[in-house]
Amino acid sequence: MGIAGASGATEQIAEILDKYPGGIKLVDSIEYLVSWARANSLWPLVYGTACCAMEMMAAGSSKHDWARFGVEVARATPRQADLIVLAGTIVEKMGNNLVTLYKQMPAPKYVIAMGSCAISGGPFYYDTYSVIKGGDRLIPVDVYVPGCPPRPEALLYGIMELQEKIRKEGRRNPWNIRNVLKTPFLDLHTEAKLDWAAKEKEQESVQKVAQEQFKIKNPDYKAPKAKRIVKEKFEDLPRKARAGKNVLNQDFFAALLEKFPDIHLFRQSEIQPVTVSDLGPEYLLDVEIPKEKYLELVQFVKEDERLQMDLLLQLTAIDWQDHFDILVQLLSTVNDHTMFLRCSLAKDEPAIETITTIFQGAEWHEREVYDLFGITFNGHPDMRRIFLNNDFPGHPLRKDFEDPTRVVKRPY
Amino acid sequence: MDLQAVNNTLPEGFRSAFNYDETSEEYYLNMGPQHPSTHGVLRLVLKLNGESVIEVVPHLGYIHRGLEKVAENQTYLQNIHLTDRLDYLSSHINNLGYCLAIEQALGIGVPLRGEYIRVMICELQRIQSHLLWWGVCGMDLGAVTTFLYGFKERELITDIFEELCGARLTMNYFRPGGSFVDVPDTFIPRVRQVIEELKRALDEYNTLLTENIIFQERTRAIGILDSAKALSYGCTGSVLRASGVSYDVRKNDPYSIYDQFDFDVPIGTVGGSFDRYRLKMEEMVESIKILEQAVQSFPQGPHRSKERASYKLPKGSYYSQVETARGLLGTYIVAEGGPKPYRIKYRSPCFSNLHALNDMAVGHKIADVVTILATLDFVVPEIDR
Numbered sequence: 001m002g003i004a005g006a007s008g009a010t011e012q013i014a015e016i017l018d019k020y021p022g023g024i025k026l027v028d029s030i031e032y033l034v035s036w037a038r039a040n041s042l043w044p045l046v047y048g049t050a051c052c053a054m055e056m057m058a059a060g061s062s063k064h065d066w067a068r069f070g071v072e073v074a075r076a077t078p079r080q081a082d083l084i085v086l087a088g089t090i091v092e093k094m095g096n097n098l099v100t101l102y103k104q105m106p107a108p109k110y111v112i113a114m115g116s117c118a119i120s121g122g123p124f125y126y127d128t129y130s131v132i133k134g135g136d137r138l139i140p141v142d143v144y145v146p147g148c149p150p151r152p153e154a155l156l157y158g159i160m161e162l163q164e165k166i167r168k169e170g171r172r173n174p175w176n177i178r179n180v181l182k183t184p185f186l187d188l189h190t191e192a193k194l195d196w197a198a199k200e201k202e203q204e205s206v207q208k209v210a211q212e213q214f215k216i217k218n219p220d221y222k223a224p225k226a227k228r229i230v231k232e233k234f235e236d237l238p239r240k241a242r243a244g245k246n247v248l249n250q251d252f253f254a255a256l257l258e259k260f261p262d263i264h265l266f267r268q269s270e271i272q273p274v275t276v277s278d279l280g281p282e283y284l285l286d287v288e289i290p291k292e293k294y295l296e297l298v299q300f301v302k303e304d305e306r307l308q309m310d311l312l313l314q315l316t317a318i319d320w321q322d323h324f325d326i327l328v329q330l331l332s333t334v335n336d337h338t339m340f341l342r343c344s345l346a347k348d349e350p351a352i353e354t355i356t357t358i359f360q361g362a363e364w365h366e367r368e369v370y371d372l373f374g375i376t377f378n379g380h381p382d383m384r385r386i387f388l389n390n391d392f393p394g395h396p397l398r399k400d401f402e403d404p405t406r407v408v409k410r411p412y
Numbered sequence: 413m414d415l416q417a418v419n420n421t422l423p424e425g426f427r428s429a430f431n432y433d434e435t436s437e438e439y440y441l442n443m444g445p446q447h448p449s450t451h452g453v454l455r456l457v458l459k460l461n462g463e464s465v466i467e468v469v470p471h472l473g474y475i476h477r478g479l480e481k482v483a484e485n486q487t488y489l490q491n492i493h494l495t496d497r498l499d500y501l502s503s504h505i506n507n508l509g510y511c512l513a514i515e516q517a518l519g520i521g522v523p524l525r526g527e528y529i530r531v532m533i534c535e536l537q538r539i540q541s542h543l544l545w546w547g548v549c550g551m552d553l554g555a556v557t558t559f560l561y562g563f564k565e566r567e568l569i570t571d572i573f574e575e576l577c578g579a580r581l582t583m584n585y586f587r588p589g590g591s592f593v594d595v596p597d598t599f600i601p602r603v604r605q606v607i608e609e610l611k612r613a614l615d616e617y618n619t620l621l622t623e624n625i626i627f628q629e630r631t632r633a634i635g636i637l638d639s640a641k642a643l644s645y646g647c648t649g650s651v652l653r654a655s656g657v658s659y660d661v662r663k664n665d666p667y668s669i670y671d672q673f674d675f676d677v678p679i680g681t682v683g684g685s686f687d688r689y690r691l692k693m694e695e696m697v698e699s700i701k702i703l704e705q706a707v708q709s710f711p712q713g714p715h716r717s718k719e720r721a722s723y724k725l726p727k728g729s730y731y732s733q734v735e736t737a738r739g740l741l742g743t744y745i746v747a748e749g750g751p752k753p754y755r756i757k758y759r760s761p762c763f764s765n766l767h768a769l770n771d772m773a774v775g776h777k778i779a780d781v782v783t784i785l786a787t788l789d790f791v792v793p794e795i796d797r
Contacts, residue, residue: 046448049475050793051500053452054544054581058570061547061563076448088793094453094474097445123494127485128478149581236718237521237589242667282516284731311659312646314759318746329731329742329759333643333657336664338733361646364767382425387473387796396481397755410485 032167038108039163040070045081047101050088052115052149059152069159078104083162084111085155086118086135092406093389095132102139110166112158113141116148123148126410129396129403130388241282248337249285255306256287260297263289266342285339294326294343295353301330301341302358308334315355315365317373319399324350324375345375354380372397423457425469437462441778445474449552449782452792454766456781463777468770476796483756488514488723489587491756495743496582498758499794501541502736504533504573507586509743512667512732514588517725517747525713526590527669532603532706533576533585534668534734535699539610540569541737542696545789549689550621552786553630558621565613568606572599588723590716603707607700614696622693631686635772635784638683645771646764649739650695651788654680654687661735673702688787724751738762738789758797762790 013030017023048056059066060074075081078101090098102109113135116122121133135141142165145158214221256263266286289297301309309330318325324345331338345352354377355362366377367386374395377383385392394401422430423440431438444455453474459467479498483491495510496503508530515522522530547562570580575596577585585591621627637647642655652659660677662670678694680687725747733742739761748754765788773781 045446047446049453050477051497051581054500058563058567058580062560063563063567078446088452089475089477091474091476093476094445097474101446123497124477124482127482129481130476130478151580232714234589234714234716234718235523237523239515239519239521242665286729310643311648313740313742314646314744314757316744316757318755327744329744331740333652333659333664336659338731340731359646360641360644361764361767364763381427384424385473387476389473396478 035167035169039166042069042071042083042110042159042162043073043075043081044071044083044085045078045101045105046074046076047084048087049090049094050117052087052118055149055152056085056087056114056155059155064152064156066156066159069156069163071159078102079106081105082109084109084139085114086111086141087114087149089117089122089124090132090135090138091130092132092392093130093387095138098135099138108166110143110162111135111139111141112143112145112155112162114145114147114155114158115150116146119144119146126408129401129406133408248335249283252285252307252337252339253287255304256297256301259300260289260293262293263287263297266340286342287340288342288344291343291345291352294341295355295358297341298328298330298355298358301339308332309337309339310334312355312359312361312365313338315362315369317369317375317397319373319397321399323347324373326352326369326375328355349376350374351376351378353378356380371395374398423469425457425471426459426467428459428467438466443781445471449785450792451548451785451790454790454792454795456769458778458781460778463779465773465776465778465781468773468781470766470769472796474796475793477793479797480756480758483753485752487751488725488753491753492587493582493584495758496584497793498760498797499736499738499741499762499791500581501544501791502537502738503581503583504537504585505734505736506741507583508534508668509732509734509736509741511586511588512734513730513743513745514723514725516732517728517730517745518588518723520589521717522590522668523714523717524669524711526715526717528706528710529591529595529715530586530668531670531673532703532710533573533591535702535706536569536572536603536606538737539696539699540566540573542692542699543569545692545737546617546621549786549789550627552782553627555621555624555627558617561613561617561620565610568609572602572606575599575602587716587719589718590714592716594715600707600710603703607703607707610696610700614693618693622690628686630780630783631689631787632684633682634685634776634780635787636682636684637768637772641768641771642683645768647739647768648761648764649735649737650688650691651739651765651768653677654691655683656681661733661740665733667732667734673705675699675701685783685787688789692789722751724749725753733759736761738791738794739765758794760794760797762788762792762795766790766795 017027058064082105084102084105113119117124118135121131124131125133132138143158143162145154147154266288301307309332311331311333313329313331315328318327324347326343326345328341329338343352352375354366356366363382364386366380367384369375370377370383371385371387372395394403438459438461441458441460443458444450445453455471455474457469457471458465479494483494492507492510495506498506543562543566547559550558573583574580575598577583577593637655639655639657642652642657656679658677658679663677675698678691678698680691725745727749728747730745731742733740741761742759744757744759745753746755769784772784
């Protein structure tokens with residue numbers, strides 16, 4: 001089979017030389033030389049999806065510097081790379097792109113799965129509906145580097161193991177080379193390994209002598225017994241309330257009630273507006289509003305001079321099994337106040353007006369709610385899914401979402 | 413020509429109509445999801461006229477892991493480590509935001525030493541994150557040296573974190589009531605050393621990049637976002653402050669003991685890329701200021717309050733907000749009793765900041781899109797969650 005993935009010419013040389021006496025040794029030497037060169041000039045692809053990418057960058061930067069291992073020229077295009085380090089989680093939407101990237105790389109090509117996510121899904125193995133549980137479900141992986149994320153040193157070790165693999169793979173007699181060339185040239189990895197083993201052996205013998213001498217000098221010595229770590233006890237402290245930034249709750253609610261008399265506090269309906277201040281300075285105003293007044297109220301809250309809620313923090317939804325709640329959180333950069341507005345929606349075919357005309361930023365938030373909860377926003381300029389593929393079945397953040405093909409349920 | 417058939421093959425999400433004129437030089441260009449300047453797996457589709465940008469449509473979801481769904485089936489304590497993986501460059505601050513919400517729900521207090529540890533660690537994290545951003549920002553604009561410089565100082569802070577909690581990136585260090593372990597004895601001397609080192613380094617950075625005329629030419633008056641637009645998009649952090657709106661959670665709604673420290677919130681004037689860049693550099697100086705004050709008055713005592721075997725939040729909803737290195741991170745927990753949350757929503761700063769990209773990029777050249785992306789400083793897993 002000759003040198004796996006090598007060019008046709010190299011294969012041909014092997015075939016020709018094989019016939020002559022002693023030729024096989026020459027072939028072995030050529031094969032060794034080619035794989036040695038290949039192992040020491042890996043060109044990685046710039047590919048990182050999540051946290052592990054940071055450690056990959058750290059491995060490539062000043063302190064750890066993977067250029068020492070010949071892994072220097074990080075390429076942005078797969079057509080010039082021969083190593084892909086799967087740094088980070090791979091999700092369904094990215095899966096096709098990853099396979100394309102792998103196919104675009106010229107052979108021989110190698111894959112390192114870095115971190116738990118690329119190995120098996122890691123912390124996102126259970127309950128998640130979008131994560132592919134391991135890079136090897138898509139492309140063949142050569143070396144697995146465990147960790148979440150692995151240290152740069154771990155990645156460097158993974159690269160060294162890959163180099164070891166490359167040096168041996170595809171050769172007819174992977175381990176025979178040392179018979180051909182008595183001393184392997186420039187195989188620093190093996191040399192260092194042997195050196196360390198010799199040093200350790202030497203140290204062990206020194207230690208053994210020292211231990212024996214110690215026993216002769218102190219015949220009554222007994223090693224101390226391991227003790228249980230004393231568990232430190234901490235006091236239970238009461239929480240200090242934060243400085244009253246939300247003292248305006250009462251005024252705000254009164255201002256709202258003046259314009260919209262049919263609103264009430266969420267889950268506090270028995271409390272009158274006079275006593276909003278009783279809920280303390282840390283209480284976040286959480287107002288339940290009727291669906292018809294939704295748009296008008298958001299407009300009012302933004303433009304009223306007393307309220308001036310000028311920044312939309314988030315727009316989200318909660319699935320209460322029997323109905324949905326749309327939750328809008330607004331912030332005032334003028335008086336540092338935040339408040340929630342919530343609006344109840346029926347379970348079947350939930351829909352509400354969009355507030356993109358008031359806050360441009362609501363556009364993506366609404367798309368997210370549409371994607372994950374299936375709530376439509378009437379008049380939205382671009383009502384598409386934002387995170388998931390267009391053909392994804394169902395809306396995953398609904399409580400009744402079930403998809404056994406994608407989700408592995410946590411068994412405890 | 414069948415216009416309907418052509419329209420069906422056009423890329424999704426564009427507002428501006430396709431120009432069917434034969435003399436027009438408009439075309440579409442895909443960028444990402446695997447692209448070095450998108451800092452991960454963001455995908456942009458650009459509509460260009462020659463080299464000028466007409467419209468940008470970002471496509472998200474290439475790292476959408478369903479964090480919020482996973483969180484619903486884990487106990488409150490188990491969820492702390494998931495917050496690390498939101499914005500992994502400010503994982504301590506994410507932990508803090510989550511712990512603050514639980515502390516609010518259960519009325520857990522934190523001893524003074526614990527609060528000091530929190531503030532110091534968070535500021536170190538902010539500097540660490542900004543250092544990485546500085547290196548990558550330079551590299552995006554073609555200055556590879558900055559990448560190596562930024563990482564050099566960053567490793568000093570990473571070493572402190574490593575000694576502190578054993579992790580370099582995903583810390584899982586803070587707990588409701590403080591942190592899971594006290595700081596080692598070497599902590600204060602090492603922070604002092606880092607402060608000295610950083611002061612020297614920041615001067616060097618300014619000489620190397622900030623005052624570089626090529627860098628200034630490439631960033632000044634690029635990607636301008638006025639304050640009204642920034643507010644409308646819900647931008648926070650340095651993107652909002654660069655547009656002239658002074659809102660920093662540490663100052664305007666102080667959590668932990670930020671109200672006891674003296675620091676300024678730098679504000680920009682124009683709202684361009686250079687303003688955003690300058691602001692981040694100044695934020696590092698302010699963080700050093702906080703660290704210096706904290707080192708001087710670092711108290712003795714317990715580092716945390718009483719541990720609990722399990723944290724069961726009473727029925728209700730709880731919200732906390734913190735200022736991460738990128739902006740306002742909100743943690744919203746809905747509890748229905750029991751050991752697991754009913755729903756968790758993270759309000760991610762990058763999600764809103766990135767939304768403003770189209771407004772900033774229109775009319776600029778394609779190379780300026782990279783500049784804008786670099787100064788927006790986003791982390792894609794936080795956008796997608």
